[in-house]
Amino acid sequence: KESNSNEPEFYQAVEEVLSSISQLVEGNSVYQQQAILERLIEPERQIIFRVPWLDDNGLVQVNRGFRIEFSSTLGPYKGGLRFHPSVNQSVVKFLGFEQILKNALTGLPLGGAKGGADFNPKGKSDNEIMRFCQSYMTELYRHIGANTDVPAGDIGVGAREIGYLFGQYKRITNQFQGVLTGKPEIMGGSSLRTEATGYGVAYFLNAMLDAKSDSLRGKRCLVSGAGNVALYLMEKLDQYDAVILSCSDSKGTLYCKDGLDVALVKHLKNERGAELRDYLNEHKNAEFTPVNQYPSDGHQVWGYEADIALPCATQNEITKKDAETLVENGCSVVCEGANMPTTADALKVFKEHNVFLGPSKAANAGGVATSQFEMAQNSSMQKWRPEQVDEKLQQVMKSIFETISTTAKQYSNEHDLVLGANIAGFERVADAMLKQGVV
Ligand code: NDP
Known part of the structure; x- marks a missing residue:
């Protein structure tokens, strides 16, 4: 679409996927009639917001926050938050788009999303990080929920930031629930996340x-x-x-x-x-x-x-x-x-x-898979041992490899894992989209 032409990273990610799946889509009239591709590349919801915060000198700083809820076809929106000066709409959209197919490859009930802010955590004090996270969550809280959208970390967002974000969510909503993953273990984080x-x-x-x-x-x-x-x-x-x-x-x-x-x-x-x-x-x-x-x-x-x-x-x-x-x-x-x-x-x-x-959407899916394990532990009020989590993680990674190399073999050769990952991820999402009607 012309309106996306200033989003180079998003274009790049979509183009790579399209080059793998075009044959499959062209040969499938149902995918075409149901506009599966057109729907898949249009985010369900894009939220862009102001994040004002006070630095240690008492000066007001302003950053731009994003949350792109791309697809809830397979489950609640799921994907990390990135705090880095290079964050913009194109970057968040490419990450959210990739996340849809990555999450599909895990075989787990997860939709795709991504978010973040053009905030640079480098050189900031702990208090500044906390105030930024609190301001960010003061807007984000109204869009997320344990069964709606469950953010996690990414570049610049680790357990410390997730802790501050969680604290503010809890304060505003009066709910202690698994609304973020990558939490410190003492407050419901999974071992090995x-x-x-x-x-x-x-x-x-x-x-x-x-x-x-x-x-x-x-x-x-x-x-x-x-x-x-x-x-x-x-x-x-x-x-x-x-x-x-x-x-x-x-x-x-x-x-x-x-x-x-x-x-x-x-x-x-x-x-x-x-x-x-x-x-x-x-x-x-x-x-x-x-x-x-x-x-x-x-x-x-x-x-x-x-x-x-x-x-x-x-x-x-x-x-x-x-x-x-x-x-x-x-x-x-x-x-x-x-x-x-x-x-x-x-x-x-x-x-x-x-x-x-x-390819990354297969090889780095262990993080989001373990985030889903964290959601499962939170909703059942359980705590799994590190060995249990590690065993499940190994199973997921092995199964992703087998799925995509089998798919690659079916459509080209078994070593074309880029093709295998794009097709296997797409098929799972597309088939669920068809079953859900035009939404
Ligand atoms: P971190 O912030 O922990 O680490 C990123 C590392 O890369 C740092 O060493 C950083 O340098 C360096 N870096 C970041 N941006 C640049 C840049 N523009 N140029 C040069 N170096 C850079 O992030 P993560 O390790 O969490 O994430 C790394 C990648 O993995 C990202 O693409 C992320 O989306 C992806 N990923 C992360 C997951 C997770 O669970 N964390 C899950 C799936 C994917 P410095 O140390 O100087 O800051």
Whole structure:
């Protein structure tokens, strides 16, 4: 639609899905008559609101808040909140659209949504974060509910922010209910929710390698990001005896040819004020490349010889040039922890060179699956043990892999997991839409 032409990320996400499913839709007159595609790409509801808050100097600051309730076909709207200065309507729409199909792939009763604000949590005090979260929830509370819309975290939103958001929701509504997931465990959070997305990516990657009668042992991995997804992915890769050569954050890239000390990376990122660069104080053989020294059109983190690339920072972080470098350096497997981290041109490069690619809507679905486990625990007033959650998470990731590789085999070849994920997710949503009539 012309009216969406200024939404490049949303366009990109829709185009990728359409290129996978067009044959299926063109050959199905019911999908066409019922305008399934037209309905699927139009959000059910888009909420944009002002978020005024007081900074520590007593000055009023104003940010823009979003919640896009994209599809409730399969269950309550579900998807994270992102607090980052780059958040705008296009970014939230692409994330919400991807979330519909991702949630469908989990096989769980979850609709799709996403939200956030163009608020930068960096450099803010705890009190400023709390006041921002309280103001954000003062508007959001009227749109969400345990059976309506259940937000979670994303970039810039972790257990601390979810705690403040939950506190304000409870205060306004006088309801202690599972209206947010990713809560601190003491107030109804699920064990392993923090680790779930990263661990889930590792379980999915393991299934990919297993399908090729291979394993993670000794594999050289390049990871981007050093936040929630990247840190717990690295922790699990370490347990699988893979070698993690690099990781990165918004300031630069850390690399060590002998493999990174994951516990130290985790410690540095979780300790206030410490930076990835400080790793060099303890390991002189490591290298740190600041962002201003990255190659043009590319990212340093992908510039090393390796077997597997794992983007876990943000969208479009693997450019065409990065993809070419990865292929030249021997990388044959990519597994996406971040949402839509690979540009459309980079995807083509990977396809031409038969790189085995695990798409984000499948590979990083462990987070939302565990959020659904949190909803189930909250509504039944139960608390599951970490081993129970981990076992269920492993089952979900394995089942997603099997579903999409079977679908890929049916429509093309079993290694085209992008196609498999798009078709399998779409079919589940479309079939439920047909059963619900024109809504
Ligand atoms: P975090 O905020 O915890 O971490 C993000 C990491 O990526 C940080 O290291 C950050 O750097 C870096 N980063 C973020 N934006 C940029 C940028 N524009 N340029 C360079 N580096 C950047 O977020 P998450 O780990 O939660 O999320 C990462 C990705 O995973 C996102 O795409 C998110 O949508 C996706 N995802 C997350 C889920 C979850 O459960 N958390 C679930 C499913 C998907 P710095 O440390 O300097 O801030």
